[in-house]
Amino acid sequence: MEEEMTLDLRELFWILKKRVKLIISITAAATIIAGIISFFLIAPTYQCKVSLVVGKGEASTSVSKNYDYNEVMMYQKLVKTYAQIAKLDSVAEDVIKKGNLQMSVKNFQGIVKVTPQADTQILDLAVENKDPYKAKEITDIFTEVFIKKAVDAIPSGNIQVLDKAQVPEKPIKPKNKLNIAIAFFLGLMVSVGSAFLLEYMDNTIKTDEDISKILDLPVVGVIPEHEK
Numbered sequence: 001m002e003e004e005m006t007l008d009l010r011e012l013f014w015i016l017k018k019r020v021k022l023i024i025s026i027t028a029a030a031t032i033i034a035g036i037i038s039f040f041l042i043a044p045t046y047q048c049k050v051s052l053v054v055g056k057g058e059a060s061t062s063v064s065k066n067y068d069y070n071e072v073m074m075y076q077k078l079v080k081t082y083a084q085i086a087k088l089d090s091v092a093e094d095v096i097k098k099g100n101l102q103m104s105v106k107n108f109q110g111i112v113k114v115t116p117q118a119d120t121q122i123l124d125l126a127v128e129n130k131d132p133y134k135a136k137e138i139t140d141i142f143t144e145v146f147i148k149k150a151v152d153a154i155p156s157g158n159i160q161v162l163d164k165a166q167v168p169e170k171p172i173k174p175k176n177k178l179n180i181a182i183a184f185f186l187g188l189m190v191s192v193g194s195a196f197l198l199e200y201m202d203n204t205i206k207t208d209e210d211i212s213k214i215l216d217l218p219v220v221g222v223i224p225e226h227e228k
Helices: 002-018 020-041 069-086 089-099 105-111 132-153 176-201 208-215
Strands: 046-055 112-116 122-129 158-163
Touching (some): 105 112, 132 158
Antiparallel strands (some): 046 158
């Protein structure tokens, strides 16, 4: 059993060595193509984010500044309600109108993300755009429109900007290193698979081992090749 396994491993390594040029070529081609697409063909996308906190209103006195458990749970549920308000078509329509954006409601909702942070009173609003300055501009308008709409809907709640939107310095997409790494491993897998497939389809006899393996006949002798 160990001898057969050793022979099989040797055969596998022999196949890989035999097709090493094919493996290197396909892997390198996939990696280079992914690099070119990521760095030169895909336009970078920037994301601008603002964090909001939901809490007591400004009219609250200093006596009631402390939160009890029930209030915390109430505000955490309120954050989820506000998150749904931020996703309304009417909010998108107002942002598009105020920002004079040339896009549909569906397209606008596709570039924004509304994320309530788990077990907190914090709500994150994020906007993606090819232009980092435009991303911040839309984020500011989105924040303003959303706060007004949310307060109108639930006057008892209070929303304050916890972390202001900043012009993003680095794009979030494409992820060049990740794309190249994925392309490298996919290229390697495809090339190795192609090497074994070609070897499987190649039924020509080249060595005495091929005769024993394919024809199941013993090799009596070998005729040496002579140059003319």
